Amino acid sequence: MSLYCGIGCRRKSFWYFRLLSTYVTKTRYLFELKEDDDACKKAQQTGAFYLFHSLAPLLQKSGHQYQAPRHSLLELERLLAKFGQDTQRIEDSVLIGCSEQHEAWFALDLGLNSSSSINASLEKPEMETELKGSFTELRKALFQLNTKDASLLTTAQALLRWHDAHQFCSRSGQPTKKNMAGSKRVCPSNKIIYYPQMAPVVITLVSDGTRCLLARQSSFPKGMYSALAGFCDIGESLEEAVRREVAEEVGLEVERLQYSASQHWPFPNSSLMIACHATVQPGQTEIQVNLKELEAAGWFSHDEVATALRKNNPYTQQQYGTFWLPPKLAIAHQLIKEWVEKPPCSTLPA
Numbered sequence: 287m288s289l290y291c292g293i294g295c296r297r298k299s300f301w302y303f304r305l306l307s308t309y310v311t312k313t314r315y316l317f318e319l320k321e322d323d324d325a326c327k328k329a330q331q332t333g334a335f336y337l338f339h340s341l342a343p344l345l346q347k348s349g350h351q352y353q354a355p356r357h358s359l360l361e362l363e364r365l366l367a368k369f370g371q372d373t374q375r376i377e378d379s380v381l382i383g384c385s386e387q388h389e390a391w392f393a394l395d396l397g398l399n400s401s402s403s404i405n406a407s408l409e410k411p412e413m414e415t416e417l418k419g420s421f422t423e424l425r426k427a428l429f430q431l432n433t434k435d436a437s438l439l440t441t442a443q444a445l446l447r448w449h450d451a452h453q454f455c456s457r458s459g460q461p462t463k464k465n466m467a468g469s470k471r472v473c474p475s476n477k478i479i480y481y482p483q484m485a486p487v488v489i490t491l492v493s494d495g496t497r498c499l500l501a502r503q504s505s506f507p508k509g510m511y512s513a514l515a516g517f518c519d520i521g522e523s524l525e526e527a528v529r530r531e532v533a534e535e536v537g538l539e540v541e542r543l544q545y546s547a548s549q550h551w552p553f554p555n556s557s558l559m560i561a562c563h564a565t566v567q568p569g570q571t572e573i574q575v576n577l578k579e580l581e582a583a584g585w586f587s588h589d590e591v592a593t594a595l596r597k598n599n600p601y602t603q604q605q606y607g608t609f610w611l612p613p614k615l616a617i618a619h620q621l622i623k624e625w626v627e628k629p630p631c632s633t634l635p636a
């Protein structure tokens with residue numbers, strides 16, 4: 287974008303830089319909080335907390351929608367005092383973002399065993415009554431949250447889960463210590479630093495030019511089909527992982543692939559989903575399903591998929607068991623929608 291290409295464009299550039307500037311200051315602020323424990327502790331004073339219990343976020347329901355309430359530090363301290371807990375537990379909280387006005391947002395789990403305080407996990411029903419909400423399994427609530435809350439809560443849950451599972455150094459066996467923001471853990475005895483991890487997963491929508499290939503695992507809800515997914519093996523490139531996964535799961539060789547988008551996916555652990563379109567030659571479409579990985583796989587026509595997308599409501603479809611697709615928030619849905627709307631041009635060799 288140029289600053290010298292006429293009035294209309296200059297106006298656009300002005301807004302572009304204003305937006306960029308807000309984003310940059312926010313990013314730099316979060317970076318500072320991750321690096322500086324004192325700054326992070328100070329940010330808690332004016333910050334807000336999302337609460338969890340055993341990795342289930344506190345949600346309040348209004349109609350068919352869920353929303354995630356935030357609590358100030360003062361409210362949180364009062365709550366802990368009411369339940370006979372010390373405020374040391376607040377040190378277990380993790381930084382998950384901030385508002386444009388730099389109100390820092392944290393997440394704290396009241397159900398997991400605390401590494402900062404000797405207090406046991408807090409009783410769920412009593413807390414729910416006090417907080418006028420319910421700790422709801424994230425998978426159940428995710429599709430009824432707005433996109434912003436869904437993204438914040440999945441990040442929060444992933445980070446809380448990682449800390450819960452990485453309390454000891456795998457080299458020394460000593461307890462590790464989290465920094466204030468929760469962006470890392472350090473072993474005090476040998477100074478090894480542990481950072482939160484995500485596993486890269488490729489998700490591929492294979493097409494033969496007119497149809498696309500969808501598959502299901504036996505663990506999927508009844509009737510749901512999705513694109514092929516698989517964890518990357520160590521040492522693999524994205525292209526190699528796509529080629530191997532498609533060969534392993536359905537016995538086909540893809541010849542071209544095109545990157546589409548990526549998404550953080552919290553289930554069952556943190557994955558970075560990397561979504562691609564891929565093609566096979568029209569004459570080489572015979573599927574050999576690997577029954578150790580999949581329950582079924584098949585080619586679906588453009589019409590079949592477009593119809594399923596139009597009436598895609600997991601709640602009713604699941605009940606009647608008809609063919610249906612992953613919900614909107616899943617990157618598989620975006621990939622399938624992209625294919626229905628505009629079959630991608632094949633550009634990159636696999």
Ligand SMILES: NC(=O)c1ccc[n+]([C@@H]2O[C@H](COP(=O)([O-])OP(=O)(O)OC[C@H]3O[C@@H](n4cnc5c(N)ncnc54)[C@H](O)[C@@H]3O)[C@@H](O)[C@H]2O)c1
Pocket residue numbers: 485487489512513514515516517549551553554555557559579612616617618619
């Ligand atoms: N967001 C979406 O749209 C979407 C759609 C489909 C799948 N997914 C996710 O993709 C992930 C991978 O899909 P899959 O189950 O078909 O993978 P997969 O085909 O690689 O099969 C899973 C198996 O891979 C092995 N494995 C290798 N590395 C692993 C690791 N780091 N963690 C766990 N298991 C590992 C295990 O034996 C496991 O049973 C799943 O966790 C699923 O939740 C997301």
Ligand SMILES: [Mg+2]
Pocket residue numbers: 514515516535579
């Ligand atoms: Mg798979």
